[in-house]
Amino acid sequence: xxxxxxxxxxIGVGFIGRAHARCxxxxxxxxxxxxxxxxxxxSQAAAKDFGVEGxxxxxxxxxxxxxxAVVVCLPDHLxxxxxxxxxxxxxHVLLEKPLASTLADADQILKAAEAHKCRLMVAHSxxxxxxxxxxxxxxxxxxxxxPVHGWVRRNARIIDGRRFQGKTSVILFLAIHDxxxxxxxxxxxxxxxxxxxxxxxxxxxxxxxxxxxxxKFANGFVASMEHSWINPEKFPAVVDAKAxxxxxxxxxxxxxxSHGLTAWTDSGPNFSPPSEFxxxxxxxxxxxLRHYANCLRCDKDFLVSNHDAxxxxxxxxxxxxSVEKGTPVDLL
Numbered sequence: 130x131x132x133x134x135x136x137x138x139x140i141g142v143g144f145i146g147r148a149h150a151r152c153x154x155x156x157x158x159x160x161x162x163x164x165x166x167x168x169x170x171x172s173q174a175a176a177k178d179f180g181v182e183g184x185x186x187x188x189x190x191x192x193x194x195x196x197x198a199v200v201v202c203l204p205d206h207l208x209x210x211x212x213x214x215x216x217x218x219x220x221h222v223l224l225e226k227p228l229a230s231t232l233a234d235a236d237q238i239l240k241a242a243e244a245h246k247c248r249l250m251v252a253h254s255x256x257x258x259x260x261x262x263x264x265x266x267x268x269x270x271x272x273x274x275x276p277v278h279g280w281v282r283r284n285a286r287i288i289d290g291r292r293f294q295g296k297t298s299v300i301l302f303l304a305i306h307d308x309x310x311x312x313x314x315x316x317x318x319x320x321x322x323x324x325x326x327x328x329x330x331x332x333x334x335x336x337x338x339x340x341x342x343x344x345k346f347a348n349g350f351v352a353s354m355e356h357s358w359i360n361p362e363k364f365p366a367v368v369d370a371k372a373x374x375x376x377x378x379x380x381x382x383x384x385x386x387s388h389g390l391t392a393w394t395d396s397g398p399n400f401s402p403p404s405e406f407x408x409x410x411x412x413x414x415x416x417x418l419r420h421y422a423n424c425l426r427c428d429k430d431f432l433v434s435n436h437d438a439x440x441x442x443x444x445x446x447x448x449x450x451s452v453e454k455g456t457p458v459d460l461l
Contacts, residue, residue, distance in 0.1 A: 135422040138163045138196045138220075140187045140211050142175035145225060145414075146202035150179045152415045159422050165190040187211055191218040198223065198248075198425060200418070205230040205297050212238045216247035223421045224251050227305045227445060228438040230297070235442055239435055250421050250431040251438035253309040257416040264372065264383045265314045274378030276315050276348075281307040282355045284339075284369040287330070290358035295335045300445050304340065304356040307372070309433075309441045314374070317348035318440060323457040324448045330359045342448050 137153050139146050142164045153161035161179055165187040166172040176183025184190050191199070191214055198221035201211050208229050215222050222242070228251050229235040242249040255261045268276060283303045293302070312318065324342035331338050339357035346352070360369065366386050373382035424431050447458045 134158050134160045135425055136160045136162050136195055136197045137422075138165065138190045138193070138199045139175075139202060140165050140190065140199055140215075141202035142166045142171055143202065146200070147175060147178075148412075148414055149200045149202060149418060150175060152412075152418045154179065156415065156419050156422065158426065159418070162196050163190045163193060188214060191215055191220060196220060198422075200252075201225060204293075205301055206234075209234045209237050212249070213241045216241040216245040216249075219245065219247075221248040221425055222250075223418065224249060226251055226253050226309075226438075226441075227301050228442050230301060232439075232442065232446065235439055239439065242435070248425060248431075249435060250424075250433050251435075251441075252414075252417055253306065253433045253438070253441065254413040254417055255306050255310045256313060256432050257420065258385075258413040260383050260385060261310055261372070264374075264381060265310070267381055268314050268374055268376070269316065272379060273374060273376030273381050276350045276374050276376050278351045279311070279372070279374035280353045280355070281311065281372045282370060283307055284356065284360050285358040286360045286362055286364050286367065287358065288362050290331050290336065290338070291334060293336075298449065299337055299340055299356050299358050300448050303358065303368075304342070304354060304448065305441055305445050307354055307356070308344075308444045309437065310372070311344065311346075311352050312437065312440065312444075315346060315348065315350045317346040317350060319344050319444045319447075319460055320347050321345040321457055321459050322444060322447045322451050324451040325455075326452045337452070340448065340452060342451070344444070 135158060137159060139150055150161055150164060153159050161181055163182040163184065164172060164175045165184040167185055169185050172183040172185055199215050200223045201208060202225045203211060205227055208224060212222055212224060229238060283306060285303060322342055322344055324340055326337040326340045328337050338359045342354040344352045370385040420432060443460060447460050451458045
């Protein structure tokens with residue numbers, strides 16, 4: 130593409146869609162042109178807040194000739210139609226993780242992107258998180274020697290467990306981040322998973338409270354994963370996330386629980402990462418969107434390939450299968 134700004138539209142302006150819109154405003158070389166959301170009030174509010182056109186029907190947004198790419202921020206099971214429509218309309222797509230909720234849907238999206246030369250990247254944001262990226266760099270350059278085993282944790286508050294009302298799972302919402310990170314970090318594919326779940330607190334919603342999984346990688350590395358979304362509503366951190374890898378020569382860990390910033394006020398403790406600098410957004414989302422636009426502009430490969438996104442989903446769905454069957458599941 131030329132050196133002219135990349136012009137974006139956003140489909141779905143809930144929490145994450147609005148976060149993308151804010152980033153669009155703060156990144157040089159990106160212009161936000163329009164937003165779309167089935168919820169008229171939400172669409173109009175976002176359009177007003179960001180000074181752009183708002184639509185209820187995303188097809189109207191896709192019909193605009195002054196839009197180069199779209200960010201799709203819809204629930205997992207609703208990814209197929211807007212991605213296919215965007216590809217057919219000649220728009221590139223940044224798609225919020227996961228790629229889809231089934232492999233059949235994922236196949237449709239990837240085939241459409243290839244057929245219409247749509248540059249698709251799934252937004253696996255840990256690759257753009259400075260702490261996790263530094264963690265991975267040290268592992269890959271051999272600081273801890275051969276990775277032997279490790280563990281990851283990503284626990285969210287119960288408001289997340291309840292607000293989706295069964296439209297996603299703790300695996301597709303939380304574990305997908307760590308699946309992608311571990312694959313990226315150790316440079317190997319998952320060949321076997323074994324998982325168990327617990328359903329006590331959110332049984333009225335019909336979803337698992339927590340899932341504990343063990344992943345075996347082709348290179349021999351083994352990782353355990355803990356994912357839950359039943360932390361108390363007033364838990365000080367939005368997400369309690371940690372990771373550790375033990376290697377033949379050392380240990381490396383990351384603690385994203387507080388990001389080094391703790392506030393104690395009348396309303397209680399709060400652990401939140403800094404998200405702004407000089408009035409502009411600075412976050413993994415910001416870096417992710419900036420990377421995506423730069424790759425479009427310079428015709429470079431994305432940090433997250435379509436193969437990565439597909440394999441992440443395969444592992445996540447294998448964990449679902451293992452929970453249901455109560456047995457290990459092989460990925461061959």
